[in-house]
Amino acid sequence: MSELSTHSEPHAFDRAMALEPAGQNQYAAQASKDYWNMVGPYGGITAAQVAQAVLQHPQRLGELVAITVNYAGAVGERPYVIEAIPARTNRSTQHWIITLREQDAQGQWSTTTTATAMTALARDTWSDDEYAMPEVPPANAVERYTTDFRVEWLNRYSIRPLLGGYPTEWDGATSPSLTRMWVSDEPPRPLDVPALTSLCDVFFPRIWLRRAKRVPVGTVSLTVYVHASAEQLTAVGTQPVLAQAQGQGFRDGFFDQTAQIWSPQGVLLATSHQLVYYKE
């Protein structure tokens, strides 16, 4: 046996990112049981698969800078097809339209996810993080989060809450929905663009914190802007990142959430905005 055969199992995240080329612009995929949520995969892992389909496309130009994923219908346990179409290629930017389509037991195809993305060649310019990282204790000074809310995907992250933690009393008291926490993949894994995309969805629903009431929810649209350069992601490595989210408006069945992710050195790695359905 060679040395190579003794390497450990691939990380659950890498298994989830293993898309099988299946014809022009198409990839065969399946929802990861390692990242299972209550009735389907964790939204972040689906967004990461969309990012991954673009990133491993042979015609891809540049790095991922913007992605919007719309959760149109339930992703189930069946295999599905990710189609990533380069809709427009410019000299330094490229725009993508991505869909996930799944065949039901009767052979009927339906679209479960729609998305758009933009990639761009890296350029070194004047840069500035206007939204500075809040002053917080280092990750190793903060206790890991434990909760009675058990879903499989939460086992894939190490979360150390700093502010706006998971409610311990569901008493209907109104609170600011601002959450700050240190987060890393569990077990640790070097940060890359798909993992960063996934992290932008790691927060428990803002409405649960705002109302101290656990109502049914589901993200319907997630946008991620990647500010980090390849070098900045490499510099993060397996260190935890600081993740922050807050709701802005809760109205007639939908609320939105803005989010920011910083490296432990204070580099703004990504910003995100999402819209979430809630039921009364």
Added chain:
Amino acid sequence: MSELSTHSEPHAFDRAMALEPAGQNQYAAQASKDYWNMVGPYGGITAAQVAQAVLQHPQRLGELVAITVNYAGAVGERPYVIEAIPARTNRSTQHWIITLREQDAQGQWSTTTTATAMTALARDTWSDDEYAMPEVPPANAVERYTTDFRVEWLNRYSIRPLLGGYPTEWDGATSPSLTRMWVSDEPPRPLDVPALTSLCDVFFPRIWLRRAKRVPVGTVSLTVYVHASAEQLTAVGTQPVLAQAQGQGFRDGFFDQTAQIWSPQGVLLATSHQLVYYKE
């Protein structure tokens, strides 16, 4: 001559929203000269046309709640086709994929804009604006904005700056990029979803304020979440709305901007996030 023939010209915004049905899922359109920017139409008016294509589609279910528009290539003066495809229709929500395609002088088609949108049936639920409107003087107590920056679309809006106005000295001094201003269509026009979508792009580029330096810029992706109900939009009518925007991260040729729009009575009407290219 009947009374009807004496009515005034349609509003420039309504002219820009007049899309011509051109086959299944397709509309013939043209960029509005009334909303012309430096080298193409104002991005907000293109986003509004995308919203309008969805809203006037015969299969549309419910009201627009989320839209992401990606500016993939220059929209010129030639006619183009907006295709709005209902990719997934659920009981109470519907997901759309929209593209703008233009034919060049050689007859070659290219995609200039990609977009996704979600519509949903209105539901009355517990609601709460966590992001409260800042305390500001009423619109009629604030002077209208005038600037040396002349583009046609700016004539279509009445802007009354409160904070973070257009720089008067381009001296390279770093400032917060937070802008607040009262804005309304000019001449006044009752607010609706396409007009609100367009308003979310009304801010001058954050980097100009942050750096006090006028570098070339262009929005590459714009996301708008509509929080307002139909009744809340009707209640605004032709009153100015409070528009706020701030940059978060400026890095390697792209910066992002979060934005909020409130009614004068303090109702959060829309939140938005956009990514903007800048050149050095």
